[in-house]
Amino acid sequence: MDETIRRRREVAAGHRKMSIGIYDHALHVIGGGQKYMATMAAALQDRFDITYLVNREVDLARVGAWYGVDLSRCTVRLVPLPFFGKREWIDSSRVEGTMENPFDAVSRASAGYDVFVNANMLEKVRPLSPLSLFVCHFPDLPARAHFAAHEYTLLVTSSRYASVWIQKRWGLSSSMLLYPAVDLPAPELDKKCILLSVARFEPSGSKKQLELIEAFRALRAAFPEDLAGWRLVLAGGSLASNAYLQKVLAAARQVGSVDVRANIALDELRNWYGRASIFWHACGLGETDPHLIEHFGMTTVEAMQNGCAPVVIDGGGQREIVEHGASGFRFRALDELCLHTLRLVRDQGLRESIQAGARKRAERFGPAAFDERVNALFDLLRREYLDVPRGEAGRIDTGVVDP
Numbered sequence: 557m558d559e560t561i562r563r564r565r566e567v568a569a570g571h572r573k574m575s576i577g578i579y580d581h582a583l584h585v586i587g588g589g590q591k592y593m594a595t596m597a598a599a600l601q602d603r604f605d606i607t608y609l610v611n612r613e614v615d616l617a618r619v620g621a622w623y624g625v626d627l628s629r630c631t632v633r634l635v636p637l638p639f640f641g642k643r644e645w646i647d648s649s650r651v652e653g654t655m656e657n658p659f660d661a662v663s664r665a666s667a668g669y670d671v672f673v674n675a676n677m678l679e680k681v682r683p684l685s686p687l688s689l690f691v692c693h694f695p696d697l698p699a700r701a702h703f704a705a706h707e708y709t710l711l712v713t714s715s716r717y718a719s720v721w722i723q724k725r726w727g728l729s730s731s732m733l734l735y736p737a738v739d740l741p742a743p744e745l746d747k748k749c750i751l752l753s754v755a756r757f758e759p760s761g762s763k764k765q766l767e768l769i770e771a772f773r774a775l776r777a778a779f780p781e782d783l784a785g786w787r788l789v790l791a792g793g794s795l796a797s798n799a800y801l802q803k804v805l806a807a808a809r810q811v812g813s814v815d816v817r818a819n820i821a822l823d824e825l826r827n828w829y830g831r832a833s834i835f836w837h838a839c840g841l842g843e844t845d846p847h848l849i850e851h852f853g854m855t856t857v858e859a860m861q862n863g864c865a866p867v868v869i870d871g872g873g874q875r876e877i878v879e880h881g882a883s884g885f886r887f888r889a890l891d892e893l894c895l896h897t898l899r900l901v902r903d904q905g906l907r908e909s910i911q912a913g914a915r916k917r918a919e920r921f922g923p924a925a926f927d928e929r930v931n932a933l934f935d936l937l938r939r940e941y942l943d944v945p946r947g948e949a950g951r952i953d954t955g956v957v958d959p
Contacts, residue, residue, distance in 0.1 A: 564670075564686075564941060564942060567670070567941065567942065568942050572605070573603065573605045574670045574671065574941060575605045575668075575669045575671070576604045576605065576670070576672075576673060577609050577666055577668065577669035577672045577673065578606060578607070578608050578673045579608075579610075579635075579662055579666070579672070579673065579674055579676075579681060580593055580608060580609075580675040580676050581610070581611050581646045582645070582646070583608060583610050585645075585756070585795065586756065586792070586793025587756050588693075588756075588855070589675070589676050590623070591623040591736070591854060592691070592693070592714060592736045592737075592854070593673075593691065594623045594625050595623065595625055595736070595737045595923070597627060597630055598620075598625040598627060599926075599927045599930050600931075601628075602629065603934070604671075606630045606631070607630065607631045607632070607633050607669070608631070608633070609633050609662060609665055609666075610633070610635070611637050611640070613632075613634060614632055616628075616632055621821075621822060624822050635665050636661070637659070638658070639651075644795050644796070644797075645759075646678070648678050648680050649697055651702060653700070653701030653702065657702040659678065659702070660682075662678075662681050663683070664684065666683050666688070667684035669685045670687065670941055671685060671688065672685035672688045672689070673688070673691065674688070674689070674690045676691070676693075677692050677695070677696060679695070679704065679726075680701070680703065680704060683708055686941060687709045687941055688708040688710070689708060689709065689710050689711075689933075689937070690705050690708035690710070690711045690712070691712050691713075691714070692713050692718055692722055692730075693715070693718055694721060694851040695721055695722050695726050695847070696847045698726075705726060705728065706728055711728055711730055711731050712730065713730040713732075713733055714733075714735060714736055714851065715733070715735070715852040715872075715873035716733065716873075717849075717852070717872050717875075717876065718730075718851055719733060721846055732929070734929055734930070734933070735925070736852060736854050736921065736926065737923040737925075737926030738854055738858055738861060738918065738921045740822075740825075740826065740861065741826075742826040742827065742828075742829040743830045744830065745831050746831070747831065748833065749787065749833065750786070750787050750828070750831055750832040751772065751786060751787070751789070751833075751834045751836055752789045752791070752832035752834070752836070753765065753789070753790050753791070753792075753835070753836040753837060753838075754791045754825065754828075754829075754858070754859065755790075755792045755855060756792045756793045757792050757793070757794040757798055757804060759798055759799065759800050760800070761800050762839060763838070763839045764838035764840075765792075765804045765816075766803060766807055767841055767842075768790065768836055769790075769807045770807075770890070771893050772811065773811045775894050778894075782902055783901065786901065787814070788815070788836075789814075789832065790804065790815070790816050791818075791824075791825060791828055792818065793818070793819055794818040801816075826862075829858060829862040832859070832862075832864050833900075833911075834864060834865050834867060834897060834900055834907070835856065835859035835860070835866045836893065837855065837866065837867075837868040837869060837874065838869050839869060840871045840872055841889075841890070849871045849872035850868075850869060850871070850873055850874055851872055851873050852872075852873035852877075853877055856878065857877060857918050857921045859914075860877070860883065860884065860914035860918040861914075861915065861918040863912075864911065864914065865900050865907055865910040865911050865914060866883070866885070866910075867886075867887060867893055867896045867897055867900070868884060868886055869887065869888075870887055870888045871888075874886065878914075878917070879917060882910075882913050883913040883917035884913070884914055885910075
């Protein structure tokens with residue numbers, strides 16, 4: 557009997573659960589994409605056998621603690637990629653067409669699962685499982701050497717912004733729009749004079765923490781009485797060795813009243829959300845490259861969920877989250893960021909109105925809607941898996957209406 561048919565019959569007879577292999581090359585670093593997939597894995601782990609494929613050792617209990625999810629029924633499988641050596645960050649742009657594809661090791665591992673999920677947009681990983689899912693937050697690189705995203709059964713995007721650019725850059729259509737699940741309630745604390753930004757300290761500086769420090773400095777210099785007592789808090793994950801983080805720390809010391817909190821525990825992050833009055837997000841400021849603009853912005857939703865008034869970049873996925881003037885403000889330049897912030901600082905009534913609107917808007921991106929759509933998606937994959945095997949899986953219609 558063909559091995560594929562035998563495995564499908566085992567699932568159909570209830571002798572085993574369907575197996576899902578999730579590849580995330582950046583699972584060891586705190587980030588929105590990693591939280592997105594961890595939330596999905598947590599929602600599925602009781603119905604499916606889930607294994608994370610990683611390129612370096614990862615403690616799943618620690619990962620779960622970062623994001624406030626239980627991953628105790630998931631396992632980890634190490635798939636070394638010698639080509640990248642001991643680099644903390646795997647960059648697929650280093651792989652050229654003239655060389656052997658180093659991601660073939662991951663492809664071979666994918667063949668051992670009923671469904672293979674490419675969690676973090678590595679477009680050079682070819683799926684060899686019967687069914688496959690490519691999760692794309694943004695198509696960072698053009699379709700070139702060893703490109704394989706078009707070979708997946710389904711392509712899921714986390715924002716309309718990503719869907720548009722996948723069509724433009726890769727000529728592919730999204731099978732399903734699946735907004736992230738955001739559920740990080742903070743303790744009910746009195747709001748303080750705190751401007752909060754939560755974003756990874758990218759070595760490239762793409763999250764713009766230095767620019768936010770400059771905006772805070774300019775605000776305090778121009779309006780010292782209004783900004784008296786206000787602090788800026790910058791929180792986010794970071795690699796162990798990060799020259800950009802050192803620049804941020806130096807700038808914070810020079811300006812004063814700026815707290816930099818890298819790789820903090822989840823409980824501390826919740827407390828900042830609970831106490832902060834205003835939330836800043838500037839990823840994409842001054843950028844023309846679409847992949848450097850915030851693709852969605854989970855931390856913006858987390859802040860809104862906890863009553864922070866958001867002042868965020870007017871671009872990318874932030875436009876899908878913040879309704880200008882109702883649930884927050886959007887800006888295109890630092891002077892606009894400062895202007896909107898000053899209005900919120902001076903006018904408590906406006907600040908409270910925007911905070912209430914933000915809480916209401918954040919409900920759209922809650923976990924209930926996410927879990928419902930994730931389960932519908934994997935119900936579809938299970939039905940497809942149990943159908944008579946075809947020579948080639950090809951793309952399938954999800955039949956799920958976008959939100």
